[in-house]
Amino acid sequence: MEESVFQNYLKSDTLFKKNRDILRPSYIPENLPHRDYQIDQLASILATALRGDRPSNVLVFGKTGTGKTAVVKFLGKEIKKSSDEMGTIDYIYLNCEVVDTQYGVLANIGNRFISDWEEQIPFTGWPTEKVYNMLKEKMDSKMRVAVIILDEIDKLVYKSGDDVLYHLSKINDDLTQAKVSIIGISNELKFTEFLDPRIKSRLGEEKMVFPPYNAEQLRDILMQRAELAFREGVVEPSVISLCAALAAQEHGDARRALELLRVAGELAERNHEDKVTETYVYKAKNKIELDCVAEVIRTLPTQSKLLLFGMILNEEGGREKLNTGDVFSTYKELCKKTGVSVLTQRRITDLISELDMLGIIHARVISKGRYGRTREITLSVPIMEAKKVLEEDDIIKELYGQKIKIQATLDYMPRT
DNA sequence: TGTCCACTGGAAGGGAGGGCTT
């Protein structure tokens, strides 16, 4: 009997139950283990809204994967259920990493109050003041309590200052009918330092901190999800414990733990295993780390790719510690060879900082006394992997087979 | 002790590219 090429893959799909999204971070389960206290606390604040009053503004702090977003979204669902008969509560969720400008935030919120058949606020074009007025007007057209959630609020402040928060936090003074309360979610405790003191106090009427999960708590979370996502007997308890332990080492990140388990499952499935074993957890750990780096590099703008490529060539050429001057001159060389326009050194220092923040390189400022002050730069990703990804870029591809002066004394020919 | 290197990183602003209004 002829077998289709997919046959193997189709029949091997036996590890997961039908819905593997259960292991993805976007999935909000029916109950959230070990977050009862936080749920109660936030619920008691938000309950005010059900009575038609304005709940206090809240700032929620906690590292990634501690359940902040999950709890807030979970309560959003609950509050909608309870308020359906009245229909007076708007629960608006906004991720400030995606929408990170003052205009963007105002326009986004505004559009939630504008029905589909009406004209929306365009994503650019209007004066900000006009967007703000529109938002106010639409919001105020009806008695309602609006709860606005600004996830990753620190990104917003970092990128575009605190003007938006100033506007939003004093919007209640301008509204006659509607009431607004803001829930800010942040990874960083200290982001409030950058805020104007008035905004800081208005925004932080209530504060909550989500502690990291410990290994035991992570295990409970994983158990709960694994039961839903995997077929019976596919995942050993020891595998769950391992995922929990690994994630606990990384500041108790539940997202990471779930990802480990999911990827381990997927890898095992691909190899036609009938069980997920600990080996696959370690494999998953590796894969996740590499995929993450690869994705970051892949989406870099061309200029940064050239810059990074230059650093790699230098390191291959035997230099481990680079400084800004070296990197800049190699970069200029690469630009010349590829016909890409050369950016100024000032701009390049910014790009270097960016690469540093992304964790691709490590750059720190040092002083070499008589010989000036500069950054000392080392790569912090495996060279082979990074090169493989960079080679996907057509512009980088051109460089292979060419002689490149990476330092005053050294010619170098990139090799695959 | 002062000098002076090779930068760092802030400030200001240009201009392209998105869009709106009149």
Added chain:
DNA sequence: AAGCCCTCCCTTCCAGTGGACA
């Protein structure tokens, strides 16, 4: 079409600096 607005990417200009060396 002209005249706005907002954001992003970039340039120009420049004061500031840690510490090896004379």
